Amino acid sequence: MLKQHLQFKLSQKLSPQQIQLMKLIQLPTQAFEQRLKQELEENPALEGGKEESDSMDDEFGDTYDNEESDSEIIATDDINIDDYLSDDEIPDYRTKANNYSADDEEKNVPYAAGTSFNQYLLNQLNTVYLNDEEWSIAEFLVGSVDESGYIRRPIADITDDLAFTQNIYTEEKTIEKILKIVQKLDPPGVAARSLEESLIIQLKRKEVTPSVELAITILEKSFEQFTKKHYKKLIQKYNISEEQLRDAISEIEKLNPKPGGSYSGNNRMVEHVVPDFSIRIVDGELELTLNGRNAPELHVSREYNNMLKGYKDAKKKSKSQKDTVLFIKQKLDAAKWFIDAIRQRQQTLFITMNSIMHYQSEYFLTGDERNLRPMILKDIADEIHMDVSTVSRVANSKYVDTPYGTKLIKEFFSESMKNDQGEDVSTKEIKKILETVIGEESKKKPLTDDKLAAILKEKGYPIARRTVAKYREQLDIPVARLRKQI
Known part of the structure; x- marks a missing residue:
């Protein structure tokens, strides 16, 4: 039996412009500049920089009805060209807002050219005599x-790859022999297959002393006991004094666990952090500015405006002219949407950061992390009447330049806990105190998590041992046994 019925429901649908805005808000300054460059290349109706003339005759105004552009089929007769050539008002994006730096100086970050790490190793191989097959194997190993300077693949896999990709059929012992040659290259410890092997290689390159010999023996025969800091067992096993063990450990601590990182000419891409905001203290008051690079000057191409004028003045409108004006209209719409999205991006960034700055004003005035208030995304979202996801997009990838260094904005957010007086305190405050307590402990007898929990309770923060362990791990601090020193 067939039935018909009406159903009413409300549904929320994001427009392409809203999606574009959300994506723009999420971008940090450098990525935003790349996106801006891409849009300028793809849309010929959009131009950057200052215009040659101050006349508003060749600007399109904000009087255009956006609802018309939602139609999939556009009739050229319905296009009001005057909407694009209006000189009634200055568009919003042309006005200056006092919320970003007036410094228009373009700052280009230079990138140094040099030799890659692998090429650096190959250049050293040129000084070693090898036949053709040995050279191919050595080159493959490099x-x-x-x-980090390690070869993390089993020799058996390398043997198979040489056969399949280089047509070189050899034995594992031959590769082991060539590997020993590669491991003699600089920096010391390079091409090792494990941390243990890398440290031993570095020690064998040092001047032979009793401490170095003992360090090599410990790494070769008792590496696991050394990493777990079972010092009493090592003293008994090798019949040595505590001072001798301390000297051997001192030699090991001087070594580089990542030999590849020591090569200064390594051409890996370095991420340059460009602050999106700047906070300064002026006469005891906080002053927020938005990086001027987030406020580009954009306008519509003069040529496109002239095309529209020609279409408007033409008495007879040919089909090709109508097709052209349709294309121009699409590009002008895209340009207008993009310019409007950038304006909204500026406003959203500034409003959100301004709210965060005032919420955490005590911290920004003092620089003391213990003054950070508990703050979650919803706190800011409710204050500025925006969605939590919008605040999250601003906080996750943006940096602010403060008198105390450049900070990632999301670091100002934290959960709250109650102290013994029932007051809400930030978990960051507890972590800072925990870090201080561990820093002041006796390294011969490090404090266990139970003892740390007891100390925090005495200071007015009644938290469980498991919570202490969680905070300690978040601070990247090892357990008490691994913090022990002799």
Whole structure:
């Protein structure tokens, strides 16, 4: 039996312009500049920089009805060209807002050219005598060295790859022999297959002393006991004094666990952090500015305006002219949407950061992390009447330049806990105190998580041992046994 019925429901649908705005808000300054450059290249109706003339005759105004552009089929007769050539008002994007730096100086970050890490190793191989097959194997091994300076692949896999990709059929012992040659290259410890092997290689390159010999023996025969800091067992096993063990450990601590990172000419891409905001203290008051690079000057191409004028003045409108004006209208719409999205991006960034700055004003005035108030995304979202997801997009990828250094905005957010007086305090405050307590502990007898929990309770923060363990791990601090020193 067939039935018909009406159903009413409300549904929310994001427009392409809203999606574009959300994506723009999420971008940090450098990525935003790349996106701006891409849009300028793709849309010929959009131009950057200052215009040659101050006349508003060749600007399109904000009087255009956006609802018309939602139609999939556009009739050229319905296009009001005057909407695009209006000189009644100055568009919003042309006005200056006092919320970003007036410094228009373009700052280009230079990138140094140099020799890559792998090429640096290959250049050293040129000084070693090798036949053709040995050279191919050595070159393949160098190509297998990762950024940290390690070869993390089993010799058996390398043997198979040489056969399949280089047509070189050899034995594992031959590769082991060539590997020993590669491991003699600089920096010391390069091309090792494990941390243990890398440290031993570095020690064998040092001047032989009793401490170095003992360090090599410990790494070769008792590496696991050393990493777990079972010092009493090591003293008993090798019949040595505590001072001798301390000297051996001192030699190991001088070594580089990532030999590849020591190569200064490494051409890996370095991420340059460009602050999106700047906070300054002026006469005891906080002053927020938005990076001027987030406020580009955009306008519509003069040529496109002239085309529209020609279409408007033409008495007879040919089909080709109508097709052209349709194309121009699409590009002008896209340009207007993009310019409007940038304006909204500026406003959203500034309003959100301004709210965060005032919420955490005590911290920004003092620089003391213990003054950070508990703050979650919803706190700011409710204050500025925006969605939590919008605040999250601003906080996750943006940096602010403060008198105390450049900070990631999301670091100002934290959960709250109650102290013994029932007051809400930030978990960051507790972590800071925990870090201080651990820093002042006796390294011969490090404090266990139970003892840390007891100390925090005495200071007015009644938290459980498991919570202490969680905060300690978030601070990247090892357990008490691994913090022990002799």
